[in-house]
Amino acid sequence: AQTVTQSQPEMSVQEAETVTLSCTYDTSESDYYLFWYKQPPSRQMILVIRQEAYKQQNATENRFSVNFQKAAKSFSLKISDSQLGDAAMYFCAYRSAWAGANNLFFGTGTRLTVIP
Amino acid sequence: DTGVSQNPRHKITKRGQNVTFRCDPISEHNRLYWYRQTLGQGPEFLTYFQNEAQLEKSRLLSDRFSAERPKGSFSTLEIQRTEQGDSAMYLCASSGKVGDTQYFGPGTRLTVL
Numbered sequence: 001a002q003t004v005t006q007s008q009p010e011m012s013v014q015e016a017e018t019v020t021l022s023c024t025y026d027t028s029e030s031d032y033y034l035f036w037y038k039q040p041p042s043r044q045m046i047l048v049i050r051q052e053a054y055k056q057q058n059a060t061e062n063r064f065s066v067n068f069q070k071a072a073k074s075f076s077l078k079i080s081d082s083q084l085g086d087a088a089m090y091f092c093a094y095r096s097a098w099a100g101a102n103n104l105f106f107g108t109g110t111r112l113t114v115i116p
Numbered sequence: 117d118t119g120v121s122q123n124p125r126h127k128i129t130k131r132g133q134n135v136t137f138r139c140d141p142i143s144e145h146n147r148l149y150w151y152r153q154t155l156g157q158g159p160e161f162l163t164y165f166q167n168e169a170q171l172e173k174s175r176l177l178s179d180r181f182s183a184e185r186p187k188g189s190f191s192t193l194e195i196q197r198t199e200q201g202d203s204a205m206y207l208c209a210s211s212g213k214v215g216d217t218q219y220f221g222p223g224t225r226l227t228v229l
Contacts, residue, residue, distance in 0.1 A: 004158075033215065035217070037220075043222070044119075044120075044220050044221060044222040044223065045159075045207070045220040046220070047217055047219070050217055091158050091159075093158075097215060102147070102149065102161075102164040102171065102172050103149065103151075103161035103164060103172070103174075104149075104151075104159070104161065104218060105161075106158030106159050106160070107158050108156070108157055108158050109156075109157075109158055
């Protein structure tokens with residue numbers, strides 16, 4: 001089974017600074033999707049960014065970007081110009097690209113605190 | 117708002133009681149997923165529907181759990197004879213085509229006393 005590891009239970013960043021959240025995964029597959037989801041306190045999980053494994057270019061969404069290292073099985077999230085609203089649990093997730101695969105495998109999350 | 121909705125948002129029950137949760141997916145999505153999230157953990161997959169067919173069930177889904185999606189629209193998750201270990205957040209997600217992003221609802225937080 002695929003496993004996703006987030007080795008940083010908690011991280012903090014000063015407002016307007018940059019922070020990087022780490023994620024590694026284990027798989028024998030060559031084609032898959034990787035995701036970062038954000039879960040604010042008592043609010044629903046929302047997609048931050050998505051990366052297809054076959055794409056070499058790292059995904060970017062406004063202040064959020066990833067560093068996807070396929071050979072190293074690493075998928076880190078960089079948040080630039082951090083804002084107070086970025087404070088949340090961040091989950092890294094893996095999904096096989098195989099048509100019969102249906103579920104996401106999540107890491108244990110990183111709690112991000114933004115310091116004013 | 118056309119996102120995924122879940123009801124109730126909170127449920128407190130006594131051990132041994134039955135509970136039922138409802139999920140309404142995004143209207144054009146034919147794929148629906150249930151996950152369970154315990155404190156300090158990421159969500160874990162429970163089951164998956166494509167239209168009305170339940171195509172996959174996790175080993176986490178014991179025989180006390182049953183899920184339905186009778187008309188391929190909303191889904192229900194029932195837990196019979198609840199146990200304290202069932203206390204968790206139950207999340208529903210939906211997606212469109214294969215490979216599409218899953219969009220999550222706000223969850224139902226279950227507390228079993």
